[in-house]
Amino acid sequence: MATTRIQVSRETRGRLAELAEERGLSIGQLVRPLVAEHPTAVQRAERLAADREAVRRVIGVGISDEEFDQAPDVRGNLYKIAADKARDHPRRQRRQP
Numbered sequence: 879m880a881t882t883r884i885q886v887s888r889e890t891r892g893r894l895a896e897l898a899e900e901r902g903l904s905i906g907q908l909v910r911p912l913v914a915e916h917p918t919a920v921q922r923a924e925r926l927a928a929d930r931e932a933v934r935r936v937i938g939v940g941i942s943d944e945e946f947d948q949a950p951d952v953r954g955n956l957y958k959i960a961a962d963k964a965r966d967h968p969r970r971q972r973r974q975p
Contacts (some may be wrong), residue, residue, distance in 0.1 A: 881906065 888945040930946055
């Protein structure tokens with residue numbers, strides 16, 4: 879794998895070196911997962927397009943991007959419902975003395 883150099887302040891380089899050493903890694907090995915966890919705008923757009931195409935294929939309906947944009951936040955709604963249920967679960971309620 880080809881390598882390159884990036885310019886950071888001495889303080890930042892020192893901190894990265896210290897963190898890497900604590901973990902038994904090189905600075906490159908330390909930074910690699912961080913980069914992998916944070917896709918670029920282009921990568922996010924590509925992933926969104928691929929996900930939408932997969933949904934279209936699975937449900938067999940040609941949903942436009944505009945229709946996707948107007949659809950409710952299903953995952954967000956599921957998280958909210960689950961959080962409400964967990965909060966209201968009888969075992970989670972405080973016992974009265």
